[in-house]
Amino acid sequence: MPQGQPLTVPDDGLTTRQRRNRPLLMVHTGDGKGKSTAAFGLALRGWNQGWNIGVFQFVKSAKWSVGEQTVLERLGKLHDATGEGGPVEWHKMGSGWSWAKKQGDDDDHALAAAEGWQEIKRRLAAEAHDLYVLDEFTYPIVWGWVDLDDVVTTLRGRPGRQHVVITGRRAAPELLEAADLVTEMTKVKHPMDAGQKGQRGIEW
Amino acid sequence: MPQGQPLTVPDDGLTTRQRRNRPLLMVHTGDGKGKSTAAFGLALRGWNQGWNIGVFQFVKSAKWSVGEQTVLERLGKLHDATGEGGPVEWHKMGSGWSWAKKQGDDDDHALAAAEGWQEIKRRLAAEAHDLYVLDEFTYPIVWGWVDLDDVVTTLRGRPGRQHVVITGRRAAPELLEAADLVTEMTKVKHPMDAGQKGQRGIEW
Numbered sequence: 545m546p547q548g549q550p551l552t553v554p555d556d557g558l559t560t561r562q563r564r565n566r567p568l569l570m571v572h573t574g575d576g577k578g579k580s581t582a583a584f585g586l587a588l589r590g591w592n593q594g595w596n597i598g599v600f601q602f603v604k605s606a607k608w609s610v611g612e613q614t615v616l617e618r619l620g621k622l623h624d625a626t627g628e629g630g631p632v633e634w635h636k637m638g639s640g641w642s643w644a645k646k647q648g649d650d651d652d653h654a655l656a657a658a659e660g661w662q663e664i665k666r667r668l669a670a671e672a673h674d675l676y677v678l679d680e681f682t683y684p685i686v687w688g689w690v691d692l693d694d695v696v697t698t699l700r701g702r703p704g705r706q707h708v709v710i711t712g713r714r715a716a717p718e719l720l721e722a723a724d725l726v727t728e729m730t731k732v733k734h735p736m737d738a739g740q741k742g743q744r745g746i747e748w
Numbered sequence: 749m750p751q752g753q754p755l756t757v758p759d760d761g762l763t764t765r766q767r768r769n770r771p772l773l774m775v776h777t778g779d780g781k782g783k784s785t786a787a788f789g790l791a792l793r794g795w796n797q798g799w800n801i802g803v804f805q806f807v808k809s810a811k812w813s814v815g816e817q818t819v820l821e822r823l824g825k826l827h828d829a830t831g832e833g834g835p836v837e838w839h840k841m842g843s844g845w846s847w848a849k850k851q852g853d854d855d856d857h858a859l860a861a862a863e864g865w866q867e868i869k870r871r872l873a874a875e876a877h878d879l880y881v882l883d884e885f886t887y888p889i890v891w892g893w894v895d896l897d898d899v900v901t902t903l904r905g906r907p908g909r910q911h912v913v914i915t916g917r918r919a920a921p922e923l924l925e926a927a928d929l930v931t932e933m934t935k936v937k938h939p940m941d942a943g944q945k946g947q948r949g950i951e952w
Contacts, residue, residue: 576931578776578786581793585785588792589815611793618832619819628822726936727780733930 567705568724573682573715576729583677583709584612590707591619591629595674599634600664602657602712603680630674635660657684661695671704682712685719696722771909772928777886777919780933787881787913788816794911795823795833799878803838804868806861806916807884834878839864861888865899875908886916889923900926 570586572579587597599616601609613634620632635641637656643663661684667673684690696718699708710719720726774790776783791801803820805813817838824836839846841860847867865888871877888894900922903912914923924930 572782573936574934576933577929578782578789578931578933581789582782582786584792585782585789585816588788588819589785592815592818611796612789614796615792615823615833618826622822622826629819720936723937725781727782728934728936729780729782729786730778730932730934732777732924732932733927 566724567702568707569699569722570707570709570725570727571715571720571723572709572711572727572729573713573720574728574730575713576731578729579711580609580679581612582727582729583679583711584609584616586709587612587616587632587675587677588619590675591616591623591632593630595630596672597630597632597675597677598667598673599632599677599679600660600681601634601636601638601679602660602684603637609679633673654684654687654689657687657689660684661690665698668698668702668706671706674706676706676708678708678710680712681710682715682719685716686714692716692718695719770928771906772911773903773926774911774913774929774931775919775924775927776913776915776931776933777917777924778932778934779917780935782933783915784813784883785816786931786933787883787915788813788820790913791816791820791836791879791881792823794879795820795827795836798834800834800876801836801879801881802871802877803836803881803883804864804885805838805840805842805883806864806888807841813883837877858888858891858893861891861893864888865894869902872902872906872910875910878910880910880912882912882914884916885914886919886923889920890918896920896922899923 616632623629685692820836827833889896
């Protein structure tokens with residue numbers, strides 16, 4: 545999308561540079577494809593800027609993101625070896641988060657989701673990453689596993705210059721209200737409707 | 749997005765495997781963000797599958813994709829050096845396509861766009877790539893620089909197993925009709941509306 549000029553200039557006392565560097569909360573929602581893919585594309589850009597990238601996947605099985613994970617982790621290793629780009633951490637809820645001392649009960653997704661959010665809160669407070677991808681994070685909120693007010697308050701008050709992108713359907717209005725940028729991906733036509741199953745390279 | 753089961757099973761005589769591996773024509777349209785970013789995310793996945801990736805950008809200035817270009821070309825070099833992933837070619841219309849013998853008149857975008865499409869036709873006939881990203885390709889069609897019927901006929905009749913993703917606003921109905929998968933990215937909220945200018949890492 546062309547860069548363009550802003551439609552209005554806010555009376556907030558900030559310089560263009562300060563405004564340009566404001567940390568963004570982004571939400572990709574809707575029932576179409578591309579929500580996570582576009583978020584991982586942002587991570588790709590951020591890596592290229594030397595950003596510290598943290599990906600947190602709130603899904604039980606993340607087969608369909610294995611390609612992005614492999615490549616972004618490979619880029620993280622490239623950073624460690626050559627200094628190119630930035631460091632990358634990729635965490636999946638799956639069967640317990642990788643930072644957890646003991647692997648939790650696989651079936652207690654509510655507990656795992658709450659633990660994931662607590663860790664993200666700690667990292668936000670410590671300004672651990674430049675970009676957080678909270679993939680499918682709308683679902684634990686919808687299901688009541690993570691408290692919406694806590695999420696909104698924490699994200700609104702996060703220190704420093706930390707960008708956050710949240711993906712998933714059914715994003716809460718309060719989350720959209722707090723967001724700087726919201727994109728809705730709408731399914732217009734999908735091959736699964738015509739009997740096509742997912743395929744390697746496209747779906748994962 | 750979870751993989752899910754198809755809603756219907758078509759009576760086309762194909763096995764699930766044959767149907768699964770069918771080449772797809774994908775269109776990312778709408779006035780929201782993420783159309784190109786999601787397409788480059790697909791390229792990332794394809795690279796990881798060892799696919800031969802060809803990116804063709806039909807925009808004069810592509811400052812905002814420089815991050816993706818740098819990373820995907822870096823991954824292409826990684827392939828050349830280590831055999832990981834697949835090869836990557838990234839071509840920009842900009843001031844003449846890189847394959848052109850002589851650089852054309854910078855200002856003749858109509859001619860440049862037509863030349864770009866002719867080259868893509870040659871590559872499709874030769875089955876040169878596994879995934880083609882035709883970024884912002886809707887515009888030269890809208891502006892009449894590239895013939896819509898020729899595009900639809902060529903894409904419908906392309907040989908082998910070549911995936912194509914086209915991005916850009918105002919995609920023609922005939923193109924959507926020919927597509928297997930269409931996603932519309934809708935702008936719900938954008939920081940430029942609140943006076944925020946584009947920023948590094950987010951917009952490019």
